[in-house]
Amino acid sequence: MKKGQDVLIDSITKGLLEGNRRDLAKGITLIESSAAKHYQLGQELLKQISPHSGNSIRIGITGVPGAGKSTFIEAFGEILCSSGHKVAVLAIDPTSTITGGSILGDKTRMETLSRNPQAFVRPSPTAGTLGGVHRKTRETIALCEAAGYDVILIETVGVGQSEVIVRGMVDFFMLLAITGAGDELQGMKKGIIELADAIVVNKADGKNKSVAEKTKREFNQILHFLQPATKGWQTKAYTCSSLKNEGLVELWELISAFQQKMKESGVFQERRQTQSKEWLHSLIKDRLLTSFFSQENIKKQLPLFEKDVMNGEITASQAMEKLFYLFSDN
Amino acid sequence: MKKGQDVLIDSITKGLLEGNRRDLAKGITLIESSAAKHYQLGQELLKQISPHSGNSIRIGITGVPGAGKSTFIEAFGEILCSSGHKVAVLAIDPTSTITGGSILGDKTRMETLSRNPQAFVRPSPTAGTLGGVHRKTRETIALCEAAGYDVILIETVGVGQSEVIVRGMVDFFMLLAITGAGDELQGMKKGIIELADAIVVNKADGKNKSVAEKTKREFNQILHFLQPATKGWQTKAYTCSSLKNEGLVELWELISAFQQKMKESGVFQERRQTQSKEWLHSLIKDRLLTSFFSQENIKKQLPLFEKDVMNGEITASQAMEKLFYLFSDN
Structure with a gap:
């Protein structure tokens, strides 16, 4: 490697570890680049920051289009930032790898959160295969962690294979649902419910509140028949309103309780190790x-x-x- | 290839196409053999019989241990044989590839059916990886079809990966269940229900009959929320008693209706082509x-x-x- 490139990586590493957003963005660009020399530099960067990664809770969020994922992430992210967390939002978009377009990761969708100095919102990488996007997202998680982000939110659309990929890289996996569980479930690819540590019925506000409660109960009925996604944790359904900021603090408490319990039982560390090996x-x-x-x-x-x-x-x-x-x- | 081996393969091919059971067994042994020269001969045989395979309905049967799969297959197979069908019973046993032992495919478990001249019961191949067993089973199906067996039953245990493999080689997939759906489902690996074209609650006899009806209704409730395994076919739950020979004729009528409907819509042929490509x-x-x-x-x-x-x-x-x-x- 040339001297100049060493200096470049050292500089990005230093900035990144200090939490500099521009260096983080530069690092991600290297990782996402399809040019061989950028890729090499990205790998070198990863190696350097690797000891500083891992200190976060990684949360996967899925749901069919229309479930209100962006609004939820904005509201949830704002609450976390205001209580002192640093939040990174990433996305895996299976549609972008097929169409070249993207139905996720559009920065403008999360305008408020994007402007929050405690938050880092990254659009989904659109180039390459799902496998390639997978690699880029995993490596981006490591960079964000090294830059001090302690909550990583990874968003995906509820249409199939990408949920399994996201489940394989997160500690806690959440399904965002809306009322009308029957139709909702019909449109959902099989087996996604069974990956979830929590099902959150969004838009539980106004006239919709009682219907949302009913949907929650219906989900709980189904969940009763399924194996839990995480050993020692009973997946349940909850309601929230991203619009009214209701149920979001409780959701964070739930995730914190999950984290504590799973760290005590060792399941948390075990899953991360297994994930690394499978990776x-x-x-x-x-x-x-x-x-x-x-x-x-x-x-x-x-x-x-x-x-x-x-x-x-x-x-x-x-x-x-x-x-x-x-x-x-x- | 040596002259003598050509003669051997020609002789097995001829006997097999005439429905000779010993030649069928010889052919399967070649396919299952781990010796390279046997494998080559097996492939040659496959090539020769290939134009004569495919004329059957391939039915996958799964269920947790204790669901009564052997008893069901004996009773179901006897009914099919007595109405003029030729029935081959094969098995994919994921446990055998791990432990070297086998909880399926034990010939003595199906004593009556094994002695029926219209039936051919083959224990599961125990050697090799799940991938290897997969190959052997697929190729054995082709041999059985060429030998005139028009109903192929492929049995597997309801513990995970092997269901997906069996689903990938059959036209109709059936989940054999028993009463106590909650517990039953708990013990079942995720997502298996969603592979099924029918759920059959076995042991619906005597005191158990009303409970079995209740279990059937519970399954139907869950099925309502899931996507069908086959396009244009609504998966439903049924009851049967292998012991009393009840519900088995109706089940065959259901499978026949499925076959007719799916052939008319083209879904049958389409699935087989997709299966070949995926294979x-x-x-x-x-x-x-x-x-x-x-x-x-x-x-x-x-x-x-x-x-x-x-x-x-x-x-x-x-x-x-x-x-x-x-x-x-x-």
Whole structure:
């Protein structure tokens, strides 16, 4: 590595550890960059700040579009900031990796919180595969922690695979729901409820309050039948109003109680260790799959073999053998 | 390939296509063998019989231990045989791949059905990884179909990952349940209900009958909130008694109606094509992972890197890079 780059990384590291937002943003940009030299610098930075990361509670928040995630995060984040916390808001947006657009992470959606000096709101990385976005988000968490953010909120849309990814990187996972549980659940990808440490029925205000209470009870009924997402913790449903700032302080108390209980039982540390190990395995898997599927002749031949297998012209085993012959030939 | 082996495969193929059980068993043994030359012969056999496979309804059956799966399959299989069907019973046993033992597939558990000339009961392959067992079962299905079995029952224990694998190889997936839904569900791995095309509450006889009806209603309540496993099909709960032979004919009528409806809508064929494609991808993935994780220096170094990552001594990305350096060095 060149001398100038060492100096650059040292300077970013220093600024970042002092909580300088511009250095944090620079660091994240390096990590998100698809240029090889930026990536290398980003990895070097990560290595340096690594001993200072980990001191936070990582909270995942999901919910179908319309559940009021942005408004909730603004209100919840403001409360945390005003009681002395430093809050980082990140997002994993599975739609952005498909469409190139983004339905999350739009900075302007959280205008008030974005301007709060105690908060750091980062739009979701839009480039690359879900696996790539996954890596970038995990590494961004580490940078934010090193910069002194002690509450990390990771937002995602309730549409499927990304919930499992977010569950794999957070301590506490929350499902934001709204009234009309039946319809709500219909639109929700399977199994998401079972990842949650709390279901929070949002918009429990005005005329909607009693309906929200009813929805809460319905969720509690279903939860009764499901295994808890975290060993030693009973997932329950709650209500809140982001608009009226109701139920948010109680929610933070719940998360704090969760954190304390899970640290005492060791489940907290255990989960983080398991997450790190699984993270290593997922990086290995991604790298192996990428090296195979990004090879030119595989890219060209795979769709033809798929078609033949789907039409029953050759067996899947035969197709696999032939593809590996092409792969190793390269 | 040697002349003698060609003759062997031709002879097995011929016998198998005529429905000879000994040739079918020989074919499966080749497929299950871990010896490379047997595997090659098995693949050759598969290629030959491939045009004759596919003509069956593939039914997956899961349920917690104690749900009465063997008794159910015996009773259900007997009814199908007596109405002219040829029934093959296979099993995927996730426990056997871990412990080397087997809690399923014990031939003696289905004594009556095993002796029925219209039925073929095969114990689960116990050797190898879950991925390997997966391959063997898929290929055994093809052999059974080519041998004229038009109903394939694939049994698995309701403990997790194997349900997803079985769902990926069957047309119709059934969850066998018993009364006491709360406890039943507690013991069940998450998300299995949502894979099912029918939930069948077994042991609905004698004093247990009214409780079973109640359990059925409870399941229907939960199902109301979940997405159906198959497009255009509403999953519902039913009761049956394997002991009294009650509800089994109705269940077969349900499966037949499912098959007809799904063939008319094209969902049946579509799912089979998707399954074939996913099967190819899963073979590729297995091969890639095996080639990595079975390499000697990776096997030796991986646990050390895992430990370092878990203790936060190096980042997961660093560990991954170092492992790939070791891998490509070999």
